[in-house]
Amino acid sequence: MNSAIPPRRRGLTWAQKDSVWGYAFVTPQLVGFTVFVLIPIVSVFLFSMESRNLLSGKVSFIGLDNYATMFGKDPLFWKTIGNTLVFSAGLVPFNIALALLLANLLARALAGITFFRAVFFAPVITASVAWAIVWQFLLQGERGPINQFLAVLGLNGPDWLRTEGWAMAAVIFSRVIKTVGLNTVIFLAALKNIPSELVEAAQIDGANRAQVFRKITLPLLAPTTMLVTVITVIGSLQVFDHIVLLTQGGPANSTFVLVYYIYFQAFKVFETGYASSLAVVLFVIALTLTLVQWALRRRFVYNEV
Amino acid sequence: MKSSLPRSPSQRRFAALRHWRAYLVMALMSVPFVFPFWWMISSSVKGLNDIFAFPPPLFPANPNWSNFVDVFSYQPFARQYANSLFISTVVTIGVMLIASLSGYAYARISFRGRNGFFLLVLCALMIPAEVTIIPNFRTMTAFDWVNTHIPLIIIPIFGAGSVFGTFMMRQFFLQLPREIEESGMLDGLNRFGIFVRIALPLARPALGALAVLTFLSSWNAYLEPLLYVNDLPLFTLPLALANFVDAYGTPLWHLQLAATTLAVVPVLLVYVFAQRQIIDSFMQTGVKG
Amino acid sequence: MTSSNLIRAAALAMAATLVLSACAAAPAAPPAAPAPPAAAKPAAAEPVNLRVTVWSGNEKHLQTMNDIATAYKAKNPNVSVKFDVIPFADYLSKLTVQMSGNNPPDLGWVVENAAPAFIDAGVLVDQKPSLDKTQGYNFAEYSQPAMGLWQRGGAVYGIPFSTSPFFVVYNKDLFAKAGTDTPDKLLAQGKWTWETLAQAAKAIQATGGGVYGFQPVDSFPYNANIIAPVIRAYGGDLWDATGTKCMLNADSSVKAMQLIHDMLFKDKSATPIGDKSDFYAGQVGMATAQLSRLAKLDKAPFKWDVIPLPSGPAGDSQMVGQAALGVFRSGKNQATALDFAAFMTNAENTAKMSIYFPPARKSVFEAPAFLTSNPMVTAEQMKASVAVGIDKGKIVPVHTNFAKIELALKPVLDKTWLPGADVKAQMDEACKAIAPLLTP
Structure with missing residues (x-):
């Protein structure tokens, strides 16, 4: 290492020294990134072309056979892809709409507002396993607290986690309640940065609250919304513990999502090669969704703050 | 967003009345956020019989405090609690160190390859960490680090955790006016001095927000510990919570709920005391795209 | 220009050193003791x-x-x-x-x-x-x-x-309340069958108060281990002894599945899937159990007894x-x-x-x-x-592809355990789902 340092160090300008500092600053991150992110991403593509059984230890190179199986002979694969997309399509808009609504409510200068801010953020700091354990009880069939409450209102709640359709809805709902607080706070911060003169000017012009929200707040929040959407979409693709504890993928595999399937193939039936090819699909989905959002950003984000 | 800020207490009360609709909406909306906690805490002192009682009493008649004792005799719960605290703390410190350095460099220092490197980081931000579990798992097996805490610490510090942290810190440092640092340059500080003496102290809210997020994501992690840790004394809290089952996998509900309460309530208390700082740090950081 | 290249080289060298030192650190971890080949019985001193x-x-x-x-x-x-x-x-x-x-x-x-x-x-x-x-x-x-x-x-x-x-454990108090014959009495009369079990369950459920008559092992979903003893008592099985032919849609198997289905949805006497009602908390009349489970009855506030699994049209059928x-x-x-x-x-x-x-x-x-x-x-x-x-x-159902079979069977069973499901059609479906996994 010493030999690489130029002998005439004194001759370096501030800018040149500065760029040495630059490399020094990013090195720990870049090295770690290379070892734990970059190389693994490359290797998962290679692994996906193997048949590798963890139990028997048998390994063979099989080219694209895993993909052929996946696309042609594995109905559960398509089911998990569908479920993953349904989960994301349900969770992301619901989460963002609720976060926007809550942020607008919580942005007001009302007495006791910090109490409500704390309330809506509380599930965020709760371990998601703990959250899922509790909701598993709340969502029980006829004896569950939620259904007993509905019964008081004269409603007959379904067996949430055991009924196809409702199970996905229940999983999404409990997940949104768990995570919406974070997005709310991010929106809240962005709302505080909107110059109040803009809003006041609009009000003087006779705009009502809904109009202010639509014409001023929403466009100004666009960059934040973009970021929140990206984070929420990625988060929705990663859901695992919530599903494992609430439904184990059931009923009738209706909540079996891709990450759970990767885990299942790799560590329950020990086909790590096949699991790697599923991971490649997850990679492609994440990449596609991000590119789509990037393209949409051009159309909807007028104002880059 | 309404124009005037109420000043005196009486005005405040008047305002509160005037905004009763907002309060009503918020109160109703907070039900699904609050009820799970209440139900969890009240159920944690119920016996096996009362948890299934029909209809379930909201306040247990004979609180069964022994659940909280049994939790500790069933598995090394205190140890597992300490494991989670330790791992999450180390991960948080590690990510803060690495991410503040690299985030600052990407925001402020010009060096060749900067944009390329950052583009990589940006791309990685969009990749779920689950894509890499199998290769990382094999690396850890090769190093013989399975069934230790090492993977739970180094993978988040160097992988997804610092990727997100780098991004977040860069966004924060970009907002910082350059003029503040120029005085440091005139004082003859080098880049490291400017970073430590000027930039870092100003980054406190961002570091706070990053610390909270990192701590929580490590504290919450389930998949990674599930893969890497085998022995009960090495378990983390989420694994321990899911493990209140008998030898055949049947859940022991009463213990599970007591343990869940023990896992949630202290964090909740810390949060109640620090919530203003926590939320303020997020608001000041103003995470932006 | 040259100096910036040198800087780059320096940075690269530094990065390389870091990587190398990281790698070098790895072998420092204590390697597993190189064991002598298995055949050579170690000398007495060798720990x-x-x-x-x-x-x-x-x-x-x-x-x-x-x-x-x-x-x-x-x-x-x-x-x-x-x-x-x-x-x-x-x-x-x-x-x-x-x-x-x-x-x-x-x-x-x-x-x-x-x-x-x-x-x-x-x-x-x-x-x-x-x-x-x-x-x-x-x-x-x-x-x-x-x-x-x-x-x-x-x-x-x-x-x-x-x-x-596996055997059945039952709550004597709930049987007394329902005023129906206890399993030991039925067994003595040679009438302890899955059918009489279902009748007793119905009688217990009818006493009201939210109790159920029968609970499969704990509150698991109705999986292979739950349905197997009933199906076998009726002369069927999940698959044949060679593990190559599905038997779930055989008439005998379907009859047994129908019995469980009726208990769940017609009589409503069996604990619904996912419901956390528990025999051990005194809320259910009978449960299938194994010896290890009985420890949970340590302080049970009710009287109970154990009895072998009921028989069926195909005679006695016990399972381990x-x-x-x-x-x-x-x-x-x-x-x-x-x-x-x-x-x-x-x-x-x-x-x-x-x-x-x-x-x-x-x-x-x-x-x-x-x-x-x-x-x-x-x-x-x-x-x-x-x-x-x-x-x-x-022995309970086993197969070399068990984990995959279980996964393939789960959605079909989920659909079978719905009110109004056509059990026969679902069992045909089940055989179709697991057929690819049964071929040797």
Whole structure:
């Protein structure tokens, strides 16, 4: 290492020294990134072309056979892809709409507002396993607290986690309640940065609250919304513990999502090669969704703050 | 967003009345956020019989405090609690160190390859960490680090955790006016001095927000510990919570709920005391795209 | 220009050093002791550390096993044995992961439904030669049905330490309240069948107060282990003995499934799937159970009794779950591990373990020591409901593709356990779903 340092160090300008500092600053991150992110991403593509059984230890190179199986002979694969997309399509808009609504409510200068801010953020700091354990009880069939409450209102709640359709809805709902607080706070911060003169000017012009929200707040929040959407979409693709504890993928595999399937193939039936090819699909989905959002950003984000 | 800020207490009360609709909406909306906690805490002192009682009493008649004792005799719960605290703390410190350095460099220092490197980081931000579990798992097996805490610490510090942290810190440092640092340059500080003496102290809210997020994501992690840790004394809290089952996998509900309460309530208390700082740090950081 | 290149070189060099030092740090981790080849029996002085994976964290279980290990060390001072607990839920995953790592366990518990896959994958070692060598082992006294799963040709790939029959446990108080004949009375009259069980369940449910009549093992979904005893009592099975032909859609199997379906949705007498009502909390009249579960009745505020599984049109049909001690091929101390396995499962130590785990050795499960070992159950009950099961019970459904079959079966069962489901059609569906996994 010493030999690489130029002998005439004194001759370096501030800018040149500065760029040495630059490399020094990013090195720990870049090295770690290379070892734990970059190389693994490359290797998962290679692994996906193997048949590798963890139990028997048998390994063979099989080219694209895993993909052929996946696309042609594995109905559960398509089911998990569908479920993953349904989960994301349900969770992301619901989460963002609720976060926007809550942020607008919580942005007001009302007495006791910090109490409500704390309330809506509380599930965020709760371990998601703990959250899922509790909701598993709340969502029980006829004896569950939620259904007993509905019964008081004269409603007959379904067996949430055991009924196809409702199970996905229940999983999404409990997940949104768990995570919406974070997005709310991010929106809240962005709302505080909107110059109040803009809003006041609009009000003087006779705009009502809904109009202010639509014409001023929403466009100004666009960059934040973009970021929140990206984070929420990625988060929705990663859901695992919530599903494992609430439904184990059931009923009738209706909540079996891709990450759970990767885990299942790799560590329950020990086909790590096949699991790697599923991971490649997850990679492609994440990449596609991000590119789509990037393209949409051009159309909807007028104002880059 | 309404124009005037109420000043005196009486005005405040008047305002509160005037905004009763907002309060009503918020109160109703907070039900699904609050009820799970209440139900969890009240159920944690119920016996096996009362948890299934029909209809379930909201306040247990004979609180069964022994659940909280049994939790500790069933598995090394205190140890597992300490494991989670330790791992999450180390991960948080590690990510803060690495991410503040690299985030600052990407925001402020010009060096060749900067944009390329950052583009990589940006791309990685969009990749779920689950894509890499199998290769990382094999690396850890090769190093013989399975069934230790090492993977739970180094993978988040160097992988997804610092990727997100780098991004977040860069966004924060970009907002910082350059003029503040120029005085440091005139004082003859080098880049490291400017970073430590000027930039870092100003980054406190961002570091706070990053610390909270990192701590929580490590504290919450389930998949990674599930893969890497085998022995009960090495378990983390989420694994321990899911493990209140008998030898055949049947859940022991009463213990599970007591343990869940023990896992949630202290964090909740810390949060109640620090919530203003926590939320303020997020608001000041103003995470932006 | 040159200097900036030099800077870049410096940075690269630094990065490289970091990577290298990171890599260099790795071998510093203590490498697993390079074991001598398995065949060469180590000299007495050579210390050997055996690692055994188990899934029970129960202190008494561990105490008994550690006592056995201590006795072994007394005879073989160079051998230390350590029992590693891996929770049951992820036992197979974690065991497999460990076997593929650098520090594989030497022995371990293997659950019955994983046995075919383990044997087929070649991860278990044949213990027969070692058992034959061991004086006084008396392998012949193992109950033959109990050994079936673990033997291939002459080879023995696991020695069952637990052969645990399923039986029915019932709440006498709820039966008294319902005023219906108790199972022991029905059994005495030769009328203890799944049909009379269903009738009793209905009567108990009808007493109201939110109680149910029947609960399958705990509150699991109605999976293979739940439906198998009923289906077999009707003359069907999940698949045939060769594991190549689906039998779920056979008439007998469908009849049995229909009975369970009626209990769930017509009579509403069985605990709904996912419902957390519990027999052990006094909310259900009857449950299928195994010996280990009875510990939960320690302070039960109701009277209860145990009875063998009911019979069906095809006659008596008992079922056992099993767990065996296996020696792993990847282990580095095979010779010692084999020797320890033979010691751990000899008649004397089997008797010690039988306090917690029903044994498959005739001399042990017929001995008074075993029959009086469980404080929750009388010797007569043990004889009538447990010993009989060990001797005659058929093993729960197993298959080399079990994990995949279970996954394929789950959605179909989920759909079967819905009100108004066409059971016959669903069973056809089930056979279609698992057919690709049954072909050898």
